[in-house]
Amino acid sequence: MPTTISKKKVLKEWKLYLFILPSFLFIGLFAYYPALSAVYHSFFSWSGGDTKEFIGLDNFSRILGDTVFWGSFATISVLAIANVFKMIPSIFLAVLIHRLSSERWQYWYRVLVVLPMIVPSLVTLFIWKFFYDPNFGILNQFLDATGIKTLLVGLDHFFHWDIFFQNVPVAWLGESALVIPALILWGFPWIGSVSVLVFLVGLQSIGSQIYEAAELDGVSSFQKFLYIEFPLIMTQVRVTLVLLIIGTLQSYGLQFLLLGENGGPGGRGMVPGLWMFNRAFIAGEFGYACALGLCLFVIILLLTSLNNKYVRVDK
Amino acid sequence: MNSFDTPPSPGPKKNEWLSHLVIWAILAVELLPFYMMVQISQKDNLLFLENPWLPASPSSWVWENYAHAFRIVFPYVANSIVVAVAATVGCLLFSLMGAYFFARYKLPFSNILWAGFLTLMLMPAITNIVPLFVLLKQLHLLNSLYALIILGMAGGQIFCIYMLRNFIEEIPKDLFEAAEIDGASHWLQLTHIVIPMCGSILATLGILQFLSSWNDFLMPLVILRDPELYTIGVGLIYLDGEYVKHWGEIMAAFLLSSLPMIVLFLFSMKLFVRGLSQGFLKG
Amino acid sequence: MERIFNAIGLGLVALAFVASLGRVAYLNWNKAAEESTKYTHIRLAHWQLERGIRNAFDEAAREYEKLHPDVRISQIAIPDRVYTNWLTTQLLGGTAPDIVELGFGSSEDRLAKHFLSLTSLANRPNPYNKGTNLENIPLQNTFYDGMMGGFYPGLMEFYGITLTTNTIRMFVNLDLLKEITGSDSIPADYQELISVCEKTRRFAKKFSRPIIPIASSRYNAPYLMNRFFSSQTQKQTKKIGPPGDFPQNAARTVEAFVDNAWSLDSPDVRSGLELMRKIGREMQPGFMQGTRDDALFYFIQKRALMITTGSWDSSNISSLANFRYGIAPIPTPSKNDPEFGPYVLGTISEAATISGMGLGVTASSKHPETAKDFLLFLASKTGDQRFADTSKLLPAVMDTTPSQAAKPFQINEEGYPPGFNLVASSDWADTSRILNNSYFKLFSHGGNVQEFVDTIRPDFLTAYGTDLARMYSARKRASQRFDVKLAADIQLLSCPPPTNSPAERETKTREAKEKVDLVLSSLNGNDRSTYYLREVGEKLQNKLLSSPR
Structure with a gap:
């Protein structure tokens, strides 16, 4: 625990404050000042220049009627829920690796799991975009080669989607109905390098005698997962989940690069962050963008506190 | 799913091959972008169109x-x-x-x-x-x-x-x-x-x-x-x-x-x- | 072991850092030295990533630097996809380059706020034309179109200086054509085009080769589709008549629609849509989702017999195609066409094409005079000639000769004006959206014209109304802007700024008077067009209210 230094002694130890000074300056200038400035400017009509006009709560009342903004929450909710399910492969892989008997293999699999991290995320992004290319992308080639395409066309006939046709390449990012499915499929098989490692750390705390006991009781492997392994990584899962949801709510880089500043065909890929970016750096409505950001902040804060209150899992 | 029944204990186990197979399969898909990047980087457009999947023979590398x-x-x-x-x-x-x-x-x-x-x-x-x-x-x-x-x-x-x-x-x-x-x-x-x-x-x-x-x-x-x-x-x-x-x-x-x-x-x-x-x- | 590896890794990072830092510091130092001492640095940003055009800008820059050794010019090429965002950021951040290509992201509002008016340049002779036959002619009149591509009617000012003219042509892979039809002759009329397309499809099927007749994309298709559609509305447009000096004939089209002079069920409109569908069926499936580079890729990789695109793609195609190709005008149906002839007046003339690729000077430029001077240099007779020769584009200045490569793109002035289109320009955003969202009904395998019309019908009139209302309010705002300007100029006229020389005072007064006259006359025109927009808008509203929905 830190040693307490009283107010009297502090004059002698004033040098210690120098240690916090750089961090304090950085955070004050590049985190607190912009945040306060955002709050301040959300009451103005402002395009980033020296002139601004106080308009009271106009920006906020505009947000209430902003169908694009609220519509974008529908999109981001779907993506966030999908992201929760996308954790399953990581958990599955971690458990698989953990149950291996060979330490050597366990190590090398960890290395392989980490490998994708060293490819710049933009490169991964562009390669996936290339996978989705209607004419040259491997996704369509895969669907054609395996006959899944025929199945989709059949389903299309049955349900009248009007999306899939024989001999017509599927435009994954060009068809408004396919934008969200494409975003969900993105990054298959959704292995998060850090998550797998974190889950593995959690799993390591299981002693081998527990397994032996389970073995004697003839517990099936799924039960073993359910009653021994999953409870132990619950904390990690919860933390990852919270970070994931907050991260998803903030994210817009993928949508921006993939679908453009307007969220792609029919605006179906519009997420709150992108709408804020769009208002600021496309329309030049900085004041309104600040108000949007503030709303987003409040919503994220609300979610975090809700999570802390109700989803708490005892260690 | 037999392999799951094996507790981790020192020494090799015979029936772990299924686990290995599943892990490799997942990792293969995960590393597919990396593979595609490497193999396409060796081709020109023509070669790529003819053969988008497999690596080109080293003699034809561009x-x-x-x-x-x-x-x-x-x-x-x-x-x-x-x-x-x-x-x-x-x-x-x-x-x-x-x-x-x-x-x-x-x-x-x-x-x-x-x-x-x-x-x-x-x-x-x-x-x-x-x-x-x-x-x-x-x-x-x-x-x-x-x-x-x-x-x-x-x-x-x-x-x-x-x-x-x-x-x-x-x-x-x-x-x-x-x-x-x-x-x-x-x-x-x-x-x-x-x-x-x-x-x-x-x-x-x-x-x-x-x-x-x-x-x-x-x-x-x-x-x-x-x-x-x-x-x-x-x-x-x-x-x-x-x-x-x-x-x-x-x-x-x-x-x-x-x-x-x-x-x-x-x-x-x-x-x-x-x-x-x-x-x-x-x- | 691990320690050693870590140390090597860390060492490599340090080494790479030192090397990179050295490089960056050196570049920075060089740049700082350049900027602080002898050089005036001018930056030019555009989205013309085509190699020919980049080279042309480079060449012009080097030539200009030879004339003005104290100036350095560099270009920044930004992809069109992020150009709007990029330009907005730079303008708001005050870091915008000196010269910027106008188009994406430069709305009238931004032009007025962040760009310098070039009207006075446009009204004066270009000093770089000295010694040529254009020596004493005001800049705008040295352009064959009066430099209308750089003129913004809503602001009544020139903000851009244009360099080229673009036309749409059909590129044909001659090697493939010979293989398919046995001859090199490019289809010259519509019937031939369709028959070649049919032959291509049969050929592709027979030898199971993946060849499509026409490569296209959501970027390329509208140009072609508009051309074909407007061939069918020529006669009707002649009847409606262009409304005098009004710049946007589109409003007249809307008025005619409101007056029931034409409708979505008129035989000529139906015929135009039928024609669009026929052409669309010859393109690769799903072309409306493809991007510009998709279409180009098909053609370059010999997977398409033809591509229709603008002259801007010419340098790309010439540098990449390893086959013989020909360039020809787009063969719209002729008067004698058995199927589509009845509504055609004749070949469509391109006389109304205006010059493009307008370059503007930003208000944040530190050296606006140098930037303007460079633009004048580019827009001079020799400058534009050089630019056109290297970029393989058509020049925009009078008395220049197009390069051999640009000959096929020369404006075809003969013929008759084109008819109207359902959407005239990008100003008609809502109408465009309605159409774009429904095009798949028109072009897809299972769709047809009737289905397309039925899909757009419910919202069509409303969309016209929304667009009209938006244009009307923009015009009105522009009028109000004029009031302020007018007041300022009159002020200047009544009390000229104090100067010592009477000659200077006289020029200042004269300039102010000219400006007032110009503003008054344009205001007059603007008011008339604004009034007209309102008239059409009111008619439309009445119709909307009376029509049962």
Whole structure:
């Protein structure tokens, strides 16, 4: 625990404050000042220049009627829920690796799991975009080669989607109905390098005698997962989940690069962050963008506190 | 699913092959982008169209792809290295100092400062991007690499201080006390006790910080104007916007821009894996 | 072991850092030295990533630097996909380059706020034309179109200086054509085009080769589709008549629609849509989702017999195609066409094409005079000639000769004006959206014209109304802007600024008077067109209210 230094002694130890000074300056200038400035400017009509006009709560009342903004929450909710399910492969892989008997293999699999991290995320992004290319992308080639395409066309006939046709390449990012499915499929098989490692750390705390006991009781492997392994990584899962949801709510880089500043065909890929970016750096409505950001902040804060209150899992 | 029934115990098990198979299958799909990048980078458009899936025979490799890609990507890589290294070192240094302050002593205002720092963890970075842009404009930092370095330093600060504080607090007090008796200053204690004791967490934070700097493209896109300043993030976006796509060249450029990380990874694989695993144990 | 590896890794990072830092510092130092001492640095940003055009800008820059050794000019090419965002950011951040290509992201509002008016340049002779036959002619009149591509009617000012003219042509892979039809003759009329397309499809099927007749994309298709559609509305447009000096004939089209002079069920409109469907069926499936580079890729990789695109793609195609190709005008149906002839007046003339690729000077430029001077240099007779020769584009200045490569793109002035289109320009955003969202009904395998019309019908009139209302309010705002300007100029006229020389005072007064006259006359025109927009809008509203929905 830190040693307490009283107010009297502090004059002698004033040098210690120098240690916090750089961090304090950085955070004050590049985190607190912009945040306060955002709050301040959300009451103005402002395009980033020296002139601004106080308009009271106009920006906020505009947000209430902003169908694009609220519509974008529908999109981001779907993506966030999908992201929760996308954790399953990581958990599955971690458990698989953990149950291996060979330490050597366990190590090398960890290395392989980490490998994708060293490819710049933009490169991964562009390669996936290339996978989705209607004419040259491997996704369509895969669907054609395996006959899944025929199945989709059949389903299309049955349900009248009007999306899939024989001999017509599927435009994954060009068809408004396919934008969200494409975003969900993105990054298959959704292995998060850090998550797998974190889950593995959690799993390591299981002693081998527990397994032996389970073995004697003839517990099936799924039960073993359910009653021994999953409870132990619950904390990690919860933390990852919270970070994931907050991260998803903030994210817009993928949508921006993939679908453009307007969220792609029919605006179906519009997420709150992108709408804020769009208002600021496309329309030049900085004041309104600040108000949007503030709303987003409040919503994220609300979610975090809700999570802390109700989803708490005892260690 | 037989293989699941085997508890981990020393010694080889016969029926684990299914697990291995499943793991390999998952990893294969996971690493598919990487494979595609490498094999397409060896082909020209014609070759790629004829045979999009399998690697070309080495005799038909298009080496010009790499030469061309190198010319494009090299300046971006250089800029990115400067930004990422400087931002990482700066961030680690300052947060180490900050963490030392919080972990060792309880001074007046410590609590307020700590609370102030923690609130920021809840604040989504995205709300700041607009005023941050205006601030950089007022500081005349737009269109410069300094802006990216400074933002990189400031951005990771909170998280690093938070992580490091826990680690420093767990260093045995006797070590510090002994040093103090010898008359070591705070700075000496930091460099001679804290840094050696926090090696693995520092490495982990460093790697994460480096990666986030390396991968950033939204701030560079907004900040940088001149082509000679582009970091990998912006450079690749502009490369992707070309009207005539030479997929081989593009993939070669992608490969080259991953190369620094690959080399770094090869040499510090163990640290990478162990650091990432352990770093979160205490966090 | 691990320690050693870590050390090597760390060492490599340090080494790479030092090397990179050295490089960056050196570049920075060089740049700083250049900027602080001898050079005036001018930056030019555009989205013309085509190699020929980049080279042309480079060449012009080097030539200009030879004339003015104290100036350095560099270009920044930004992909069109991020151009709007990029330009907005730079303008708001005050870091915008000195010269910027106008188009994406430069709305009238932004032009007025962040760009310098070039009207006075346009009204004066170009000094770089000295010694040529254009020596004493005001800049705008040295352009064959009066430099209308750089003129913004809503602001009544010139903000851009244009360099080229673009036309749409059909590129044909002659090697493939010979293989398919046995001859090199490019289809000259619509019937031939359709028959070649049919032959291509049969050929592709027979030899199971993946060849499509026409490569297209959501970027390329509208140009072609508009051309074909407007061939069918020629006669009707002649009847409606262009409304005098009004710049946007589109409003007249809307008025005619409101007056029931034409409708979505008129035989000519139906015929135009039928024609669009026929052409669309010859393009690769799903072309409306493809991007510009997709279409180009098909053609370059010999997977398409033809591509229809603008002259801007010419340098790309010439540098990449490893086959013989021909360039020909787009063969719209002739008067004698058995199927689509009845509504055709004749060949469509391109006389109304205006010059493009306008370059503007930003208000934040540190050296606006140098930037303007460079633009004048580019827009001079020799400058534009050189630019056109290298970029293989058509020049925009009078008395220049197009390069051999640009000959096929020369404006075809003969013929008759084109008819109206359902959407005239990008100003008609809502109408465009309605159409774009429904095009798949028109072009897809299972769709047809009737289905397309039925889909757009419910919202069509409303969309016209929304667009009209938006244009009307923009015009009104522009009028109000004029009031302020007018007041300022009159002020200047009544009390000229104090100067020492009477000659200077006289020029100032004369200039102010000219400006007032110009503003008054344009205001007059603007008011008339604004009034007309309102008239049409009111009619439309009445119709909307009376029609049962």
